[in-house]
Amino acid sequence: MRPALCFVLSELQEGLPVSFSREYAAKDLDLDFVDLKYLGKLTVTGTAEKQSDILHVYGKMTGRTEKTCARCAKETAEPIEKRLDLYLPVQDQNEIDIINELRENLVLDYEGPYTCGGADQEECQRTISRNLAQHSHEIPPKSPFDVLKKLRNIKKENH
């Protein structure tokens, strides 16, 4: 079954906020990049409020990601928490599914290739040397993220 986050508009009273909470298996949301994976569950909690021709949905999404260092390929897991604040136009429909907006929110937040750097710089370098010795015949993959980055910048400019 495809994941969904539906609100039935006839069940919402105008100006009366209703809270909600949902859990998704991150893998069902199809969010993964080459070097960023969402692990386990993604939890979405928030409030939905109908305001004449707008549905305002706000809250947060929490989960865990695993980033792969672009230099040494070391994987680092970390918790994430992202704010959710959506204004959705309501027309004649009685039901709104915002799962695509959630997914878009997470995907557009992707910051591009990451390096572990900082305190791990030395270890980063050691791992690279080790990997090079092992895989000297491999050509590193070309980054497919430029298009997404552009999209993200356009989105930012529009706000």
Ligand SMILES: [Zn+2]
């Ligand atoms: Zn590294």
